[in-house]
Amino acid sequence: MENLDKISPLKKLDKSTLISLEKGKLPPQVLEMEEAVLGAMMIDTKGVDEVIDILVPQAFYKEAHQTIYEAIVSLFQDGAPIDILSVSERLRKMGKLDRVGGDLYLIELTQRISSSAHIEYHSRIILQKFIQRSLIRISSEIIEEAYDEATDVFDLLDKAEARLYDVAQGNTKRSEETAQSLVNQAKAVIESKGKEGVDIGIKTGFTELDNLTSGWQPSDLIIVAARPGMGKTAFVLSMARNIAIQYGKAVAFFSLEMSSVQLITRLISAETGLSSEKLRKGDLEEHEWTQLTNKVSDLEQSKIFIDDTPSLSIFDLRAKARRLKSKHDISIIIIDYLQLMTAGGNNKGGGNREQEISTISRNLKALAKELNIPVIALSQLSRAVETRGPSKRPLLSDLRESGAIEQDADIVSFIYRPEYYKIDTWDDEEETPTQGQAEFIVAKHRNGGLDNIRLKFIGSQGKFDNLDSTGIDLNELPSRMNDDSSPFPSPFNPPSANEAFGSSMNHFNDDNDVPF
Incomplete structure (x- = not known):
């Protein structure tokens, strides 16, 4: 390697190139196709449309080609015409025309090809070579770090998986984005939200909650907190069922408290209307067995993936989540619950618990951004709620290790059932009965409003549902009529x-x- 560094032209090459040359191999490259693609983009605008979403400047092996492609992308973003003259002028404004070989080289590129036919095929080959070079670079970095005794093996493992996941998603290099690019992205999102039938957020199936949040938004960390017995798991299971069955989305459910069989049994209870107690005992009559068989078909076909690994570390969670995203394109992650997780790595078995929770919540937010999907984490509340009176409605200050969780979360919500505390009526003007009802409290909402939303709670089935706008349980209508x-x-x-x-x-x- 020392001999290679003495050769001035090689000093500008990246580590993967140097390693390849040291071993007597050229890095993966297709210069002829790079020239053909750039030439086709300058003679046919249709070629630009086909390539612009496939390649990034770094995908080109030759530095001059990277610069020319940057100029073409810049013109495309400005809505300007793209041809040899406009590209030449843009490079001149960038002060890089001479660096790429001047107008003469641009002319040579356009003379090498007569049309943009097969440009998409050529661009995908260029992308493949870029991925190969990226894998060589990442592998060499991992090998170098693995030989370093000071490296934490769990951190290295997480970094390695993250880098490889980025390559798989085509996001090997993320650079800063211009205000113009971001404004265009935001306008596209706003426009798509305005179109009928297009949902950007993940709908929960709870009407008032969906109206408030427009569905759980990509990259958001949502905390659902409550005291034991309030129905945290029942709520997220009901929500997971709605997302998977009603809206056909894939859901990843990480349960650190209950086994996967227990969770699926609760889902079966909610889906069939049979009580959890009957299912646990297997005490079903003949018609109930028929009901069970007939009504679980939708649940069987749903894309709900349950992982019940106990004491799951945040590093293991991120690795599993990436694999589920790549393999099954999961739309949302649910974790039951946050305080049962471990930070892993150097924090395993020691350190301040509040710092560990801070690490976990920070990584959950990072995971939501990385996969661009909402992450929902259940959380316990402190016992301060029990001593409060007469209302036991939880507050943000009741969150355990609340500082980090409240800071990292985009939405903090609580589940409150007065009936659990023997409170018979709601504290409103009508003093409506609390029996079979719960309140979903949105206490923090970084990008929206706050509200207390009442839901129906069916304890025998461990299920939450929409409450009729009149506050009356629809199942009681016959007797009320x-x-x-x-x-x-x-x-x-x-x-x-x-x-x-x-x-x-x-x-x-x-x-x-x-x-x-």
């Missing part, structure tokens, strides 16, 4: 209307079905 105190006035004769509704209900009951 037969009640003289029914809040639904009708222009028809009440007795005959009730009788008609009751007869239709009997028809459903005879078939062992549920109308709502």
Whole structure:
């Protein structure tokens, strides 16, 4: 390597090139195709449209070709025409025309090809060679760091997986973006949101929550916190079911507390309407077995991936998440729950717990940004909630190790069920009953508003659902309709209307079905 460094032209080459030359091999490259692609882009605008989303400047092996491509991309972003004259002028403004060989070299590039035919095929070969060079560079860096005794092996493993994941996603080198580029990206997102049927966020299936957040947004870290017994796991399971079955998205569920079989049993309970207790005991009647068999088909076909590895470290989580994203294109990650995770690496088995939680929450936010998907982490609350009275509604200060979690999270929310604390009515003007109801409290929302959203909670099935806007459980409508105190006035004769509704209900009951 020392002899190579003495040769001045090689000093500008990257490490992968030097290693390849030291071993008597040229780095992977296709200069002829690079010339053909650049020449085609300057003689046919259609060629630019086909290549611009495939290649980055670094994909070209020759430095002059990188510079020419940068000029073409710059013209494309400005909406300017792209031909040999405009490229020459842009390079002149950049002060790099002579560096690439002047106008003469640009003319030579356009003379090497007559059309942009096969330009996409050629550009993908250039990309393949770039990936090969990237793998050589990354491998050499990993080997060098692995020989360093001071290197933390867990940090190195995480970095290695992250670098390889970037290569797989075509994001080997991320550079700063101009304001113009970012404005165009933002406008595209805003425009797509305005189109009917296009959802940028991940819908939860809870109508009021989706209206407030427009769905969980890509790269957001969402904290769902509550005291034990409030239904944190039930809430995210209900949400996972809606995302996977109702909207057809892939969900990754990391459970550090419950086994995968326990979780899927709870999902079966919610999907079939059979109580969790009956499923645990296997105490089902014949028609319930039929109900179980018929109603789990959607769940069986859903893309819910459950990992129940105990004491999962943040490094293991990131590695597993990357693989799931590459293999199954997961749309959201759910972690149950944050305080059961470990930081791994040098923090394993020691260090301040608050610092460890800070490391975990910071890495969860980084993971959400890296994969560009929302990450939901459940969290415990301190016992301060229990001593508060008369209302037990949680606050941001109740979060365990709240400083780091609150700072890193884009959304912090709480689940509150007054019924758990023997509180019979809500603290509102109507004093509506709390039975079978819960409140989803959005206490921090970095990019939106705050609200307290009431949901229906079905304890026997471990399930959350939308609450009717009147605050009445839809499952109770038949009995409420037969009640003289029914809040639904009708222009028809009440007795005959009730009788008609009751007869239709009997028809459903005879078939062992549920109308709502």
